[in-house]
Amino acid sequence: MKVKLRYSHEAASKPVLAEIILKTGLLINIIEAKLTPKEGEMVIDIATQGQALKRALEYLRAAGLEVTELRSLVEVDRERCISCGACISPCPSRAIRFDESLDIEIDERRCIGCGICISACPRKAIQLI
Ligand code: SF4
Numbered sequence: 001m002k003v004k005l006r007y008s009h010e011a012a013s014k015p016v017l018a019e020i021i022l023k024t025g026l027l028i029n030i031i032e033a034k035l036t037p038k039e040g041e042m043v044i045d046i047a048t049q050g051q052a053l054k055r056a057l058e059y060l061r062a063a064g065l066e067v068t069e070l071r072s073l074v075e076v077d078r079e080r081c082i083s084c085g086a087c088i089s090p091c092p093s094r095a096i097r098f099d100e101s102l103d104i105e106i107d108e109r110r111c112i113g114c115g116i117c118i119s120a121c122p123r124k125a126i127q128l129i
């Protein structure tokens with residue numbers, strides 16, 4: 001599950017992610033981070049589901065972070081997409097494929113938000129969320 005965290009001034013000075021990793025043993029991958037000593041935003045991938053994920057999100061909220069669960073890092077404008085497939089092979093995570101109806105499908109578990117598909121699309125049909 002990918003999650004966007006927004007740090008307040010108070011929370012930015014605490015080692016929140018290090019603490020949650022030590023306490024839970026969860027694997028957490030930092031995808032993007034814009035932090036200053038005063039505030040910041042971070043997108044992380046927490047490698048778990050179910051109750052363990054729920055507990056991790058509760059821990060982050062209790063630590064004073066604003067938590068937004070992300071379904072995916074990019075989205076496809078279905079009205080612009082012509083199913084040409086030009087975005088599929090450039091994706092370094094193999095996160096894009098055709099579904100049974102030949103519509104483009106993005107696997108949110110694989111997507112790392114690199115944005116390469118955005119540049120590859122001739123119809124400008126993909127954007128970061
Ligand atoms: S943002 Fe990067 S990883 Fe995600 S679907 Fe596009 S090319 Fe693939």
Ligand code: SF4
Binds near residue numbers: 085087088125
């Ligand atoms: S490159 Fe753009 S138009 Fe082509 S399939 Fe991907 S999203 Fe659709």
